[in-house]
Amino acid sequence: xxxxxxxxxxxxxxxxxxxxxxxxxxxxxxxxxxxxxxxxxxxxxxxxxxxxxxxxxxxxxxxxxxxxxxxxxxxxxxxxxxxxxxxxxxxxxxxxxxxxxxxxxxxxxxxxxxxxxxxxxxxxxxxxxxxxxxxxxxxxxxxxxxxxxxxxxxxxxxxxxxxxxxxxxxxxxxxxxxxxxxxxxxxxxxxxxxxxxxxxxxxxxxxxxxxxxxxxxxxxxxxxxxxxxxxxxxxxxxxxxxxxxxxxxxxxxxxxxxxxxxxxxxxxxxxxxxxxxxxxxxxxxxxxxxxxxxxxxxxxxxxxxxxxxxxxxxxxxxxxxxxxxxxxxxxxxxxxxxxxxxxxxxxxxxxxxxxxxxxxxxxxxxxxxxxxxxxxxxxxxxxxxxxxxxxxxxxxxxxxxxxxxxxxxxxxxxxxxxxxxxxxxxxxxxxxxxxxxxxxxxxxxxxxxxxxxxxxxxxxxxxxxxxxxxxxxxxxxxxxxxxxxxxxxxxxxxxxxxxxxxxxxxxxxxxxxxxxx
Numbered sequence: 009x010x011x012x013x014x015x016x017x018x019x020x021x022x023x024x025x026x027x028x029x030x031x032x033x034x035x036x037x038x039x040x041x042x043x044x045x046x047x048x049x050x051x052x053x054x055x056x057x058x059x060x061x062x063x064x065x066x067x068x069x070x071x072x073x074x075x076x077x078x079x080x081x082x083x084x085x086x087x088x089x090x091x092x093x094x095x096x097x098x099x100x101x102x103x104x105x106x107x108x109x110x111x112x113x114x115x116x117x118x119x120x121x122x123x124x125x126x127x128x129x130x131x132x133x134x135x136x137x138x139x140x141x142x143x144x145x146x147x148x149x150x151x152x153x154x155x156x157x158x159x160x161x162x163x164x165x166x167x168x169x170x171x172x173x174x175x176x177x178x179x180x181x182x183x184x185x186x187x188x189x190x191x192x193x194x195x196x197x198x199x200x201x202x203x204x205x206x207x208x209x210x211x212x213x214x215x216x217x218x219x220x221x222x223x224x225x226x227x228x229x230x231x232x233x234x235x236x237x238x239x240x241x242x243x244x245x246x247x248x249x250x251x252x253x254x255x256x257x258x259x260x261x262x263x264x265x266x267x268x269x270x271x272x273x274x275x276x277x278x279x280x281x282x283x284x285x286x287x288x289x290x291x292x293x294x295x296x297x298x299x300x301x302x303x304x305x306x307x308x309x310x311x312x313x314x315x316x317x318x319x320x321x322x323x324x325x326x327x328x329x330x331x332x333x334x335x336x337x338x339x340x341x342x343x344x345x346x347x348x349x350x351x352x353x354x355x356x357x358x359x360x361x362x363x364x365x366x367x368x369x370x371x372x373x374x375x376x377x378x379x380x381x382x383x384x385x386x387x388x389x390x391x392x393x394x395x396x397x398x399x400x401x402x403x404x405x406x407x408x409x410x411x412x413x414x415x416x417x418x419x420x421x422x423x424x425x426x427x428x429x430x431x432x433x434x435x436x437x438x439x440x441x442x443x444x445x446x447x448x449x450x451x452x453x454x455x456x457x458x459x460x461x462x463x464x465x466x467x468x469x470x471x472x473x474x475x476x477x478x479x480x481x482x483x484x485x486x487x488x489x490x491x492x493x494x495x496x497x498x499x500x501x502x503x504x505x506x507x508x509x510x511x512x513x514x515x516x517x518x519x520x521x522x523x524x525x
Contacts, residue, residue, distance in 0.1 A: 062124045067104055073116045076109035076152065089149065090142070092131075095373045095449075097139025105147045111224065111232055111259035114169070117148045118257060119230030122514050129517055130253050132170055133196025135370055137377055138483035140253060140517045148257050151196060158183050158265075164221060169259040172196050181360040186268035188213035192370045198258050202251030203481035204432045206440065208302035208328040208366055211420025217248040217432055218425065219264045225256030228510035232259065246505045249432025250495055252480070254502075254521045255509050268359035272329040272336045273366060274303075276349040280320030283307065284391050289343040290325055291385040291415060295438045297339055299420030303327030306411030307394070311404040321398060327417070328366060332356065371410060376460050377444040378467040379482045380474035381437035386415065390473025394443075397466040402458035405447035416440040433496035437475055442482065443467055483519065490519050 071078040079086045081101065089105045092098060103126070106117045121128045128146035135141070151170035156179035158165050165187060167176055174193035180186055190200045190207045197216070201223075205216020213219070222236035225247070233256070235244035247255055278286060290305045306324045325343075329336045333354050340354070357365065371377065386394075398412045419438040427435045443466055445459045464486065478487050480494035491499045499521075506513075507523045 062126060066124055070104070070106070070117070070120045073120065074106060074108070074113050076107045076113050079105040079107060092139060092142050093135040093370065093372055094137055094139040094375070097142060100139070100142045100144055102143055102147045103145055105149055107152055108148065108150045109152060111226065114148055114150060114226040114257035114259055115230050115232050117146065118226050118228065118514065121146050122228070122230070122512065127516070130257050132198035133172055133194060135195050135199060136483055138485045138518065140483060140519065150198070150257065150259065153259065163265050164262050165265050166260055166262045167197055169198050169257070169261070170196060173200070177360070177363050180265065184268060185265040186359060187219055187263045187265050188216050190216070191366055191368055193367050195370060197261065199252055199481065201261055202247055202258065204249050204434070204479070206416060206479070206481065208417065210422050211299040211302050211417050212330050213266060214421040214424070215432060217430065220248055221262040221264060223247060223258050223262070224260045225258045227256045228512065228514045242505050243509055246431050246502055248430035250480070250498070250502050250521060253517055254506065254515055256515070270356050271359050271362045272331060272333045272354065272356050273362045274325070274327055274329065274336055274340070275353045276325045276340070277351045278323040278347060279350050281347045283321045283323060284395060285346045286323055286343065287391050288385065288388065289346055291439065293339055293343055294417055295385045295419070300330035301327065301339060302417040304414060304416050307398060307413040308409045308411055309398060309401065309404060310408070321395065326366065328362060371444065371446060374449065375444055375446045376463050377442060377482050378463060378484055378487070379479045380441045380467070380470060381418070381434060381477050382415070382439040382441050382473070383437050383475040386439065387473045390470065393469050393473065397469055400462070402462050403455045405451040405455060405459065407446045407448045409446055411442060411444060414442040416442065427496065428498060431495065431498050431502060433498045434477055434479070440479055441470065441474055443470070485518060
C-alpha cells in the first residue's frame with residue numbers, strides 16, 4: 009500500500025517557508041526562529057485575548073484577599089510554579105499564579121479577574137497536552153488542595169480539586185475500594201474527570217465522569233455552586249465530559265466507589281516479527297473480550313539518531329483483568345500462538361499493587377499527540393497504513409518514542425450510556441487510537457518540524473479506518489473542528505449551557521466552549 013502524502017512533505021522547502029513566515033510575522037525576534045515547529049503554536053497564541061494590565065496595587069489587592077498566596081514573576085518560587093507538563097508552551101509567562109488554599113480562594117480569583125478584565129486559566133495537575141493550563145494573565149492553581157475523605161457508609165469518596173490519581177488511590181486502598189481513576193499517578197483527577205476519564209478499568213467501571221455524584225465549583229459570577237442530578241442538573245450534565253476550564257474552577261468532587269479486591273495484571277513485549285498479525289490479534293482480543301478486560305498496546309520503533317533505516321518495530325502490551333490469571337492466559341492464547349512474547353508477566357495482585365504495576369507517567373516535555381476512535385477491530389488496511397507510516401517517520405529524535413501508535417481499550421460500560429446522557433459523547437467506539445512524536449530541545453529543529461508534518465499526515469492517512477472524533481483529554485491545538493471532534497452532537501447544547509452559566513465568557517482559552525455560535 010502506498011503512503012498517502014503528508015499535507016506538507018518534510019524537507020528544506022518547508023523549513024524555508026516557515027522561516028520566512030517567522031521573519032515576516034516578527035516572531036524571529038522572539039527567539040522562535042530556532043524552533044520552526046513552534047509556528048503552529050505561535051499562530052494560536054496570536055488569536056488569544058490580549059492581557060489586561062492591572063497595576064501592582066490591583067495584584068496586591070488580590071494577594072491580600074487570598075488565604076493562599078500569589079506568586080508574581082519576581083518571586084523566588086515563581087519559576088517552579090510556572091512549570092507545566094507540555095514544555096513546548098512553557099514560553100507563556102503568567103503575570104500571577106494564585107496558589108489556592110481553600111475553595112473561597114478560587115471564587116476570589118474569578119471575581120477579581122472579571123473585575124479587572126484579566127484573562128485566566130485553571131490549573132489542577134497541569135497536564136494539558138495543549139498547554140491550556142497556563143496563561144499570560146492569571147493562573148488559578150488548585151493543586152495544593154488535595155484532601156481526600158472516604159465515606160464507607162455511603163460508598164463514596166470526596167476529593168479536593170487539586171488531588172491527583174495517587175492521592176485518591178492511596179486514600180482508598182485501606183478501605184478495599186476504588187473509583188475508575190487514571191493510570192498516571194500525577195494527573196489531577198479534576199482534569200481527568202471533566203474530560204471523561206480513561207483508565208484500564210473503563211470497560212468494567214465506566215469513565216471517571218460517569219461515577220461522579222456531585223462537584224462544587226466557583227462559577228463565573230464568583231459564587232461557589234454545587235452541580236449534581238438534583239442541584240443545577242444542566243451544569244452537572246455539561247461538566248461530565250466538557251468541564252475542563254469551561255464552566256468554573258472545580259474545588260471538590262464526590263464519586264461512587266466500588267469494591268476492589270484481587271485483579272490480574274499482564275505485560276507482554278515483542279521485538280520484531282509479525283507485527284501486523286500481532287496488532288490484529290491484540291485488537292480482536294480486546295474488542296471481543298469481556299468487559300472486565302482493559303489494555304493498551306503501543307507500537308514503536310526503538311531507533312535513535314543517527315540511523316539510516318528503521319529498526320524492527322516493538323510491541324508493548326499492558327493491562328488489567330478483573331478475573332483470575334488462568335482466564336487471562338486463555339484470552340492471550342490466540343495472540344501468543346502467532347508469536348511468543350520476548351517478555352511476559354501475567355499475575356494476580358491485590359488491587360493497590362496492580363495499580364502500582366500499571367502506573368506510568370504521561371508524556372512530559374516536548375511532544376505532539378493526535379487521537380481518533382476505532383469501531384470494531386482495527387481494519388487490516390488500517391494496520392498496514394499505521395505500520396507504513398511508522399516506518400516512514402522522517403527521523404528518530406534523541407528521545408525514545410513511547411507509542412508511535414497506540415490502541416487503548418474502550419467500549420463495555422463506557423458504551424452503556426447514550427451519547428447524550430452527559431456531555432461525554434464518545435459512547436460507540438471499541439478502541440481509542442493515538443499517534444505521537446516526542447523530541448528533546450537539543451534535537452535538530454528541522455527534524456522536529458519534519459516529524460510534526462509527518463504526524464499530521466499520518467493522522468490524516470488513518471482517517472478512513474477511524475470512526476471520527478477525538479479524545480478531549482488528549483487536547484491537540486491542531487485538531488480541526490475540535491468543537492465536534494471533542495463533543496459531537498452535544499456541542500450545541502454545551503453552547504447553550506455556557507451562555508447561561510458564563511454569559512460574559514470569562515472562562516475562555518484556545519479551545520473553550522463559546523457562549524454563542
